[in-house]
Amino acid sequence: xxxxxxxxxxxxxxxxxxxxxxxxxxxxxxxxxxxxxxxxxxxxxxxxxxxxxxxxxxxxxxxxxxxxxxxxxxxxxxxxxxxxxxxxxxxxxxxxxxxxxxxxxxxxxxxxxxxxxxxxxxxxxxxxxxxxxxxxxxxxxxxxxxxxxxxxxxxxxxxxxxxxxxxxxxxxxxxxxxxxxxxxxxxxx
Numbered sequence: 001x002x003x004x005x006x007x008x009x010x011x012x013x014x015x016x017x018x019x020x021x022x023x024x025x026x027x028x029x030x031x032x033x034x035x036x037x038x039x040x041x042x043x044x045x046x047x048x049x050x051x052x053x054x055x056x057x058x059x060x061x062x063x064x065x066x067x068x069x070x071x072x073x074x075x076x077x078x079x080x081x082x083x084x085x086x087x088x089x090x091x092x093x094x095x096x097x098x099x100x101x102x103x104x105x106x107x108x109x110x111x112x113x114x115x116x117x118x119x120x121x122x123x124x125x126x127x128x129x130x131x132x133x134x135x136x137x138x139x140x141x142x143x144x145x146x147x148x149x150x151x152x153x154x155x156x157x158x159x160x161x162x163x164x165x166x167x168x169x170x171x172x173x174x175x176x177x178x179x180x181x182x183x184x185x186x187x188x189x
Contacts, residue, residue: 006044008034014055018099022052022106049112052103056116059099063089064123076135077180079128079149083173086157087166097161101154125150138182149176 002010012033016025027048031041045051067085074081086098096102100117107113129146132139139145156172 003044005034005036005040009036009041009044009051010054010058013051014058017052017055017103018059018096022103027051052107052111052113053116056100056103056113056120060116060120060123067127071131077131077177078135079131079146079180080173080176082124082128082131082149083153083156083169083176086153087160087169095160095164097159098154098157101158102161121150121154124153132180136180136182138184139180145179148179152176152179 009030013025013030016030016033027038027041030051031038034041041051045054063085066089067082070081070085071078100120103113104117107117125146128149129143132142132146132149136142136145152172152175153169156168159168160166
């Protein structure tokens with residue numbers, strides 16, 4: 001449980017790290033944005049490395065809770081909802097693409113933040129597989145289809161950071177819909 005100062009630091013770091021990048025933002029900028037001293041920042045997190053890990057964990061937790069909420073309300077095929085959740089989260093920006101892909105590009109080998117990123121990506125892929133097993137019983141190989149949807153989503157979201165909008169995620173969602181069509185239904189091919 002973070003103190004109020006720790007919450008302010010994490011909130012400021014989250015906004016700055018996403019908008020400007022991990023390496024471009026120093027602890028002094030985070031402390032200033034949070035209205036605390038660097039000493040307070042270090043007392044709360046110990047190091048920029050630990051702050052980075054906390055940022056990535058928080059981003060995962062907030063997005064994952066939103067995804068689960070959306071999935072609970074979604075009609076099948078719910079795998080399409082995963083695409084939607086990447087672009088329309090009301091609290092997390094998406095104009096710079098995936099925060100996890102962006103962070104992975106900046107972190108050095110062995111950084112503990114990479115483990116958070118790997119777990120997040122594995123969870124997304126596993127969620128696709130779970131949803132396909134439940135909503136697409138006709139899929140001959142739901143694991144393979146999950147991998148295809150995951151890669152389709154990852155590429156589209158990466159381009160959101162390049163293009164500045166989510167039009168490629170919308171296109172990827174359309175492709176995913178085609179890939180998930182039930183071949184037993186009329187008009188499916």
